[in-house]
Amino acid sequence: MRSLSLLLVYLVVTLAEAASYKDGPFKVKESIVAPPRVWVEHAPAPSNHILELRIALPQPFSPLLEKHLLEVSDPSRKRYGDYLSKQETESFLSPHPHTIDSVSEWLASYGIHDDDLHSSAQGWVTVRVPVGLAEEMLGAKYHVYRHSETGEYIVRTTSYSLPEVLHDHVQFIQPTTMFARFRAFSSTLHWTTVPVNDASTSSTITGPAGNQVDASCNQTITPTCLRQLYHAVGYETSATNGNQIGITSYLGLYVNDHDLQQFFEAYVPAACGSNYTTVSINGGQNNQSIAAAGLEADLDSQYAFGLTYPTPRTLYTTAGSPPFDPDLHVPNNTNEPYSYWLEYMLSAENLPQTISTSYGDDEQTVPESYANRVCMGFAALGARGVSLTFSSGDYGVGDGDPNPETQLCFSNDGRNTTMFIPSFPASCPFVTTVGGTIYIPETAASFSGGGFSNYFPRPSYQDRAVSDYLSKLAPGTYEGLYNPDGRAYPDVSAQSDWFMVAYQGQFGYVGGTSASTPTFASIISMVNDARINAGKKGLGFLNPWLYSVGYAGLNDITTGHNPGCGTEGFNASIGWDPGESREAFHHLNKSS
Numbered sequence: 001m002r003s004l005s006l007l008l009v010y011l012v013v014t015l016a017e018a019a020s021y022k023d024g025p026f027k028v029k030e031s032i033v034a035p036p037r038v039w040v041e042h043a044p045a046p047s048n049h050i051l052e053l054r055i056a057l058p059q060p061f062s063p064l065l066e067k068h069l070l071e072v073s074d075p076s077r078k079r080y081g082d083y084l085s086k087q088e089t090e091s092f093l094s095p096h097p098h099t100i101d102s103v104s105e106w107l108a109s110y111g112i113h114d115d116d117l118h119s120s121a122q123g124w125v126t127v128r129v130p131v132g133l134a135e136e137m138l139g140a141k142y143h144v145y146r147h148s149e150t151g152e153y154i155v156r157t158t159s160y161s162l163p164e165v166l167h168d169h170v171q172f173i174q175p176t177t178m179f180a181r182f183r184a185f186s187s188t189l190h191w192t193t194v195p196v197n198d199a200s201t202s203s204t205i206t207g208p209a210g211n212q213v214d215a216s217c218n219q220t221i222t223p224t225c226l227r228q229l230y231h232a233v234g235y236e237t238s239a240t241n242g243n244q245i246g247i248t249s250y251l252g253l254y255v256n257d258h259d260l261q262q263f264f265e266a267y268v269p270a271a272c273g274s275n276y277t278t279v280s281i282n283g284g285q286n287n288q289s290i291a292a293a294g295l296e297a298d299l300d301s302q303y304a305f306g307l308t309y310p311t312p313r314t315l316y317t318t319a320g321s322p323p324f325d326p327d328l329h330v331p332n333n334t335n336e337p338y339s340y341w342l343e344y345m346l347s348a349e350n351l352p353q354t355i356s357t358s359y360g361d362d363e364q365t366v367p368e369s370y371a372n373r374v375c376m377g378f379a380a381l382g383a384r385g386v387s388l389t390f391s392s393g394d395y396g397v398g399d400g401d402p403n404p405e406t407q408l409c410f411s412n413d414g415r416n417t418t419m420f421i422p423s424f425p426a427s428c429p430f431v432t433t434v435g436g437t438i439y440i441p442e443t444a445a446s447f448s449g450g451g452f453s454n455y456f457p458r459p460s461y462q463d464r465a466v467s468d469y470l471s472k473l474a475p476g477t478y479e480g481l482y483n484p485d486g487r488a489y490p491d492v493s494a495q496s497d498w499f500m501v502a503y504q505g506q507f508g509y510v511g512g513t514s515a516s517t518p519t520f521a522s523i524i525s526m527v528n529d530a531r532i533n534a535g536k537k538g539l540g541f542l543n544p545w546l547y548s549v550g551y552a553g554l555n556d557i558t559t560g561h562n563p564g565c566g567t568e569g570f571n572a573s574i575g576w577d578p579g580e581s582r583e584a585f586h587h588l589n590k591s592s
């Protein structure tokens, strides 16, 4: 009888909860004072427009995952390299069963039945509902917002609520208050008429560790230059030892195979005719029309695949981002791409050891709840042994306004104060963030994003390096403009300008931390290759290793700075610094 009466109590409780969902009381779950300045309210959202709502369920065991991540990534620990399995990471990411019950009852009270909910290993629920219903469920008012510079539209709300009893069972719901756009971090393309074939160069200059580098590399970066600069000349990777590299593509920026082959013919002849595996996530495409070629995707593939050939390589192409056409009453995913990408990756058995991503946005346009969630997903990939590199951004300490007179870097917290604008995922402590250098000898590229997170506290692995840097700053420097207790980045940097690329059938130069990121990832992939050949595991999450041991294999960049927000930004200096951190390896073999 005892179990029956318990069951009755349970039924009564759940029925009471179900009844209370629609009646409230509702309580604000998340709100923002105003959208970022560039988004202007345009019109009420059409009530029959379909929204793809992503409901993030809390992951009560995720703090344990963080603990495991640090143990398997820190070379001084016994468990270094003892990476977690897919099943293990999923067990740390799964929601509480009571949460799943509560959320399915809440959805059922609106006639929504999600059959997949109970199999949601990582705590995501996706439902498609018309704006009218979403407004009822979330006590929200959706509007169409127009981007004042690009004319793009998105459907968002500045506030949403949930029944009070559900607050502990929902981490967040998007698209609601997220106004991020996730740009590609590659700046303007400069066209050139003739491909400069580096093989014809005869004179050399001396690189950072006494290595000889073709003199042309001071004006034109090619894969040969990068191998010379970072001591990888003649290093041959294996096609069959199990090592792999991946790049991600978002925002409908596609790798053009013709461009890739044209680039290989000119700069990596051995790779001619070689292919890559395309993984489509959430309907992501890889449109081969020449007009659909993405500069970012071409740059990433040509360098990551060219430098590491014949390492097996994968392109992950994920759909989902603005722009959005408010007149089309069809389900368009205008959320954001990272959660879809992570959901796919974390449920995949086989992961590349190294993955490079050159996309991001201002941290303040990303809700903190979302940033935390996605950053934890990156931690889970790290715990599975994946080295993730992300670009630090192309706007110095600023926000990307090209005009220094008007680049005032407004905070979006209602106070409208000037502050440095960190970028995300660069600010996530569980990824390796790559800044940019230029010229030989290398100096900080002025556009190189660097600074301090306003969301994530400084992780212990960088405590010493960052406090050393801060202690050298003149007292009061930039007080109030940045958060000295925040996660500081970049972690490393590499060449980032005057990269030769083939794009839409022509050769051109491109620059940005989008260039340094696949470069650094490629060097790491080579180190992983050497480690696997030696019977070791790949390096996994790099930062605990980088800040404790790995930095000894890097050159220190001590000149240049990264202006923005009407300031000179941070100076590159001896040791770690946000103006420019250390560049990629000077001894590939030694550091492996």
Ligand SMILES: *[C@@H]1O[C@H](CO)[C@@H](O)[C@H](O)[C@H]1NC(C)=O
Pocket (backbone or CB within 6 Å): 205, 206, 218, 439, 440, 441
């Ligand atoms: C490379 O170019 C920069 C900028 O023009 C120049 O300052 C530097 O001296 C050059 N390096 C060499 C080794 O010539």
Ligand SMILES: *[C@@H]1O[C@H](CO)[C@@H](O)[C@H](O)[C@H]1NC(C)=O
Pocket (backbone or CB within 6 Å): 273, 274, 275, 276, 277, 278
């Ligand atoms: C690369 O693979 C795709 C399918 O995965 C195929 O359509 C394409 O022809 C291949 N390209 C080359 C150069 O082999």
Ligand SMILES: *[C@@H]1O[C@H](CO)[C@@H](O)[C@H](O)[C@H]1NC(C)=O
Pocket (backbone or CB within 6 Å): 287, 288, 289, 291, 292
């Ligand atoms: C591929 O891109 C071209 C050029 O942007 C476009 O016209 C075409 O419709 C696209 N194809 C598909 C299948 O989306």
Ligand SMILES: *[C@@H]1O[C@H](CO)[C@@H](O)[C@H](O)[C@H]1NC(C)=O
Pocket (backbone or CB within 6 Å): 323, 324, 325, 328, 330, 331, 332
């Ligand atoms: C929205 O989705 C529909 C159908 O999936 C597609 O045809 C349309 O091109 C999408 N619109 C935009 C702006 O992406």
Ligand SMILES: *[C@@H]1O[C@H](CO)[C@@H](O)[C@H](O)[C@H]1NC(C)=O
Pocket (backbone or CB within 6 Å): 034, 037, 410, 416
């Ligand atoms: C913030 O302040 C600037 C300069 O005073 C002003 O141009 C801008 O409109 C303000 N923005 C908001 C959202 O108040």
Ligand SMILES: *[C@@H]1O[C@H](CO)[C@@H](O)[C@H](O)[C@H]1NC(C)=O
Pocket (backbone or CB within 6 Å): 473, 474, 477, 568, 569, 570, 571
């Ligand atoms: C950067 O270095 C310059 C020249 O030494 C100095 O004047 C400036 O105060 C430094 N800036 C910071 C933020 O340390």
